[in-house]
Amino acid sequence: MICHLSFTVRRILAGCVFCAVFTTNFSWGQADDEPRIPWDEAQQLFKAGAYEELLPKLRVQTGANPWNDTWWYLQGKTLMTLGRYEEAYETIQEGLTRRTYSISLRLLAIEASKFNNTPEEAREHINALGGYFSMWARRVRSPDALIELGQVALMLGVEPRIVLENFFKRAQEYEDTPTEAYLVSGKLALDKHDYRLASQIFQTGLKKFPEDPDMWYGLAASFMNGDRSQLIEYAEKTLSINENHVPSMLLMAEHLIDAEAYDDAIVVLDNALKVNPIHPDVLAFFAVIAYLQNEIAAADLYRKTALSSWKTNPNVDHQIGRKLSQKYWFREGAEAQRRALAMDPKFALAKLQLAQDLLRLGSTFEDEGWKLANEAHDKDPYNVEAYNLVTLSDKIDEFVVIESKNFFLKMGAQEAAVYGKRASELLERAYSHLTEKYGITMDEKTTVEVYPNPGDFGVRTFGMPGNPGYLGVCFGPVVTVNSPTTRQANWESVLWHEFCHTITLKMTRNRIPRWLSEGISVYEEIEENSSWGRRMSLDYRERILDRKMQKISEMSAAFIQAQTDEDVQFAYFQSYLVVKFIFDIYGAEAMQKVLQDLGKGINTDEALESHVAPVEYLNRSFAVWAKETAQQVGGDYQLSKPETLLEQALSAINPDDDYQKALEEAAKLIDEEDWEGAREALEIIVERAGYLPGEDNAHGMLAYVYQKLDESEKELETLMKIAAQDAHHLDAMKRLMALALDAEDWKSLKRWSNAWLAINPLAETPWRGLFEAEENLNDSVGAVAAGEALVHLEPHDIASIHYRIAKQLIKSNKKSAHRQVLMALEEAPRYRDAYILLKELNQSTTEDNIPF
Numbered sequence: 001m002i003c004h005l006s007f008t009v010r011r012i013l014a015g016c017v018f019c020a021v022f023t024t025n026f027s028w029g030q031a032d033d034e035p036r037i038p039w040d041e042a043q044q045l046f047k048a049g050a051y052e053e054l055l056p057k058l059r060v061q062t063g064a065n066p067w068n069d070t071w072w073y074l075q076g077k078t079l080m081t082l083g084r085y086e087e088a089y090e091t092i093q094e095g096l097t098r099r100t101y102s103i104s105l106r107l108l109a110i111e112a113s114k115f116n117n118t119p120e121e122a123r124e125h126i127n128a129l130g131g132y133f134s135m136w137a138r139r140v141r142s143p144d145a146l147i148e149l150g151q152v153a154l155m156l157g158v159e160p161r162i163v164l165e166n167f168f169k170r171a172q173e174y175e176d177t178p179t180e181a182y183l184v185s186g187k188l189a190l191d192k193h194d195y196r197l198a199s200q201i202f203q204t205g206l207k208k209f210p211e212d213p214d215m216w217y218g219l220a221a222s223f224m225n226g227d228r229s230q231l232i233e234y235a236e237k238t239l240s241i242n243e244n245h246v247p248s249m250l251l252m253a254e255h256l257i258d259a260e261a262y263d264d265a266i267v268v269l270d271n272a273l274k275v276n277p278i279h280p281d282v283l284a285f286f287a288v289i290a291y292l293q294n295e296i297a298a299a300d301l302y303r304k305t306a307l308s309s310w311k312t313n314p315n316v317d318h319q320i321g322r323k324l325s326q327k328y329w330f331r332e333g334a335e336a337q338r339r340a341l342a343m344d345p346k347f348a349l350a351k352l353q354l355a356q357d358l359l360r361l362g363s364t365f366e367d368e369g370w371k372l373a374n375e376a377h378d379k380d381p382y383n384v385e386a387y388n389l390v391t392l393s394d395k396i397d398e399f400v401v402i403e404s405k406n407f408f409l410k411m412g413a414q415e416a417a418v419y420g421k422r423a424s425e426l427l428e429r430a431y432s433h434l435t436e437k438y439g440i441t442m443d444e445k446t447t448v449e450v451y452p453n454p455g456d457f458g459v460r461t462f463g464m465p466g467n468p469g470y471l472g473v474c475f476g477p478v479v480t481v482n483s484p485t486t487r488q489a490n491w492e493s494v495l496w497h498e499f500c501h502t503i504t505l506k507m508t509r510n511r512i513p514r515w516l517s518e519g520i521s522v523y524e525e526i527e528e529n530s531s532w533g534r535r536m537s538l539d540y541r542e543r544i545l546d547r548k549m550q551k552i553s554e555m556s557a558a559f560i561q562a563q564t565d566e567d568v569q570f571a572y573f574q575s576y577l578v579v580k581f582i583f584d585i586y587g588a589e590a591m592q593k594v595l596q597d598l599g600k601g602i603n604t605d606e607a608l609e610s611h612v613a614p615v616e617y618l619n620r621s622f623a624v625w626a627k628e629t630a631q632q633v634g635g636d637y638q639l640s641k642p643e644t645l646l647e648q649a650l651s652a653i654n655p656d657d658d659y660q661k662a663l664e665e666a667a668k669l670i671d672e673e674d675w676e677g678a679r680e681a682l683e684i685i686v687e688r689a690g691y692l693p694g695e696d697n698a699h700g701m702l703a704y705v706y707q708k709l710d711e712s713e714k715e716l717e718t719l720m721k722i723a724a725q726d727a728h729h730l731d732a733m734k735r736l737m738a739l740a741l742d743a744e745d746w747k748s749l750k751r752w753s754n755a756w757l758a759i760n761p762l763a764e765t766p767w768r769g770l771f772e773a774e775e776n777l778n779d780s781v782g783a784v785a786a787g788e789a790l791v792h793l794e795p796h797d798i799a800s801i802h803y804r805i806a807k808q809l810i811k812s813n814k815k816s817a818h819r820q821v822l823m824a825l826e827e828a829p830r831y832r833d834a835y836i837l838l839k840e841l842n843q844s845t846t847e848d849n850i851p852f
């Protein structure tokens with residue numbers, strides 16, 4: 001990798017020299033013998049990416065038709081595409097001497113001036129456009145003119161929505177509407193992060209222009225935050241029409257960088273440099289890869305080269321920073337945005353990205369982050385992300401902040417009242433345990449935000465309201481989680497998992513591959529509580545045995561390339577398995593050293609080789625180990641559905657060995673209410689296969705059969721097996737709680753009420769169960785806490801809850817007991833027992849002489 005990068009640096013520099021020599025030696029008259037090319041054909045060549053072939057033909061045309069600005073424009077644009085900025089500048093200047101009022105030429109001249117480091121000329125062109133605007137506006141008679149004027153209006157700072165409605169959309173209504181009508185609209189939506197609208201516009205455009213590469217590119221780009229397989233498909237479609245389409249190559253490279261497939265990204269970027277050897281965005285991506293691989297000198301050189309043609313191009317640092325932030329390098333990302341803003345203080349995208357970075361850097365930077373988000377929104381009101389963020393800040397202001405020794409826990413007021421303390425205590429427990437285990441201290445409090453609204457969680461976490469199924473996300477000192485009310489999962493394990501990311505991110509200074517970070521977080525969940533985390537399911541087992549497991553180096557990519565939710569789940573599971581393998585075989589110290597090395601900037605392969613094993617060896621030995629582990633699941637059953645002829649034949653010979661068939665037959669017996677038959681069948685399955693999580697759960701069925709047969713003890717035993725393996729299994733927790741209540745087994749009632757609350761902390765029944773259990777266990781502190789949580793859920797018998805809390809408080813806190821009994825009477829003034837208790841309290845307090 002190191003050699004490759006250095007080689008590419010040399011090639012870029014060679015490319016620049018070549019470019020300079022080429023441009024200075026070029027003379028205009030060389031192509032005089034070329035035949036004239038029709039306009040449609042010329043456009044076709046441009047769209048197909050035949051830039052070099054096209055250029056001499058364009059020179060003939062501009063020579064022969066110097067008064068026609070479209071030829072000058074296409075020639076200038078072709079030269080810009082090839083990175084021949086100086087030549088482009090001269091061409092456009094010459095064109096403008098012939099056609100002073102050409103809008104398209106002047107728009108292109110702005111770009112060319114910037115890329116020739118003459119910003120003052122760019123401003124002059126903008127001023128000129130402003131001066132001619134009203135004159136042009138009176139003469140608008142064609143869709144082309146509408147499109148051009150719309151672009152001028154944008155340049156002059158007119159509100160983008162107005163431009164979209166009054167210029168671009170109107171241009172789309174013409175019979176002979178050109179492709180640009182859709183391209184400029186779609187680009188505007190993309191620039192403002194309005195991906196849904198962008199996608200719609202490009203799809204509509206493609207109905208009219210199905211072979212336009214820019215249209216396919218736009219559609220691909222609209223999937224940057226969505227389904228990546230579509231992004232790849234459409235970018236490939238673009239490249240099949242125009243193999244030199246640099247923006248599409250950038251999209252592909254960006255996807256590969258996200259997948260940590262840096263070598264592949266470099267191949268794509270190298271191809272892009274063959275079209276334009278000094279393309280700033282391409283070089284910015286090279287810089288990103290070099291920074292991520294700790295090749296700082298090479299990275300700086302790429303950045304410098306990216307800025308060689310336009311020295312104050314704010315987009316270079318903006319792009320570098322944006323990608324670094326996506327790799328969790330928020331500090332470095334923020335620095336890059338600050339550099340971009342130093343070059344152009346009005347650059348709203350850098351301001352918005354900086355705001356996002358600061359909001360992920362923890363409490364110290366929060367105020368500045370929100371301030372910048374507001375500024376970005378003021379500057380660019382149509383930007384969807386900025387708008388979302390500003391709207392969100394008002395909602396966050398209403399959150400309750402529970403501050404503890406090491407955390408700021410922010411959540412909705414009602415949720416905070418019910419389970420805030422519980423969550424806060426869990427976080428502190430995770431802090432003590434994990435900081436000690438990994439031998440680190442945190443230098444600031446971690447902020448944990450719990451979102452009752454999934455849309456708000458999405459905006460805070462991804463900048464957009466959509467959420468691809470995450471329970472929580474950790475940025476280091478900032479953790480965002482979906483409220484447990486929004487989905488059924490064990491929120492205690494989620495908090496533990498996310499805070500573990502805070503630890504590993506801190507240890508590695510955010511230089512940790514995704515698979516390792518996720519793997520450790522899942523591993524630590526299971527270490528803390530064996531029913532948390534993930535277990536080998538039938539699906540995982542099949543994937544492992546079918547060799548669908550990724551190599552270790554490709555495991556991070558599995559997260560973003562996942563097509564289905566099951567793929568994502570498996571990405572977590574295989575990452576966990578590798579981590580478990582390392583812990584089991586090489587020990588915790590080896591893992592700690594790997595993390596420390598990553599923090600020093602050493603790459604993952606080297607760190608693993610130093611403290612664990614060479615990656616190739618690790619891949620092989622891990623695959624064998626994972627296979628053995630998978631095979632241990634399910635006993636001697638044939639677990640998967642027989643698919644091949646051989647499997648079907650074997651299944652026919654040994655029908656009893658077919659797990660799925662056995663389970664189906666048991667289900668049939670349940671349907672027929674043949675409880676004895678079902679019991680017999682399921683007992684055999686459970687005995688042979690052991691516990692298998694997921695939908696095909698024989699234990700769940702067997703517990704139900706025992707319930708029907710009134711065999712409480714066996715039912716209990718089976719349910720306990722489920723609960724010990726799967727802390728997300730709400731039905732099992734509910735039933736266990738009911739059984740404990742029937743048996744007046746208060747300890748068990750406490751345990752299963754807590755287990756239910758760990759899945760849904762806002763449910764009334766488990767709080768009620770916990771309250772009753774604590775009362776009977778004579779734990780008045782626990783009882784009061786449970787009773788108070790229950791009160792916040794406004795139960796129908798709230799008066800009696802206040803009364804029972806009062807009774808718990810009599811000994812320890814008469815003043816509070818008195819308050820509770822008054823609240824009981826406020827709810828139910830004729831509440832006889834409460835009245836008696838009030839009298840007793842009044843008497844005893846007079847005796848004790850305690851003032852209220």
Ligand SMILES: [Zn+2]
Pocket residue numbers: 497498501517518521
């Ligand atoms: Zn995670």
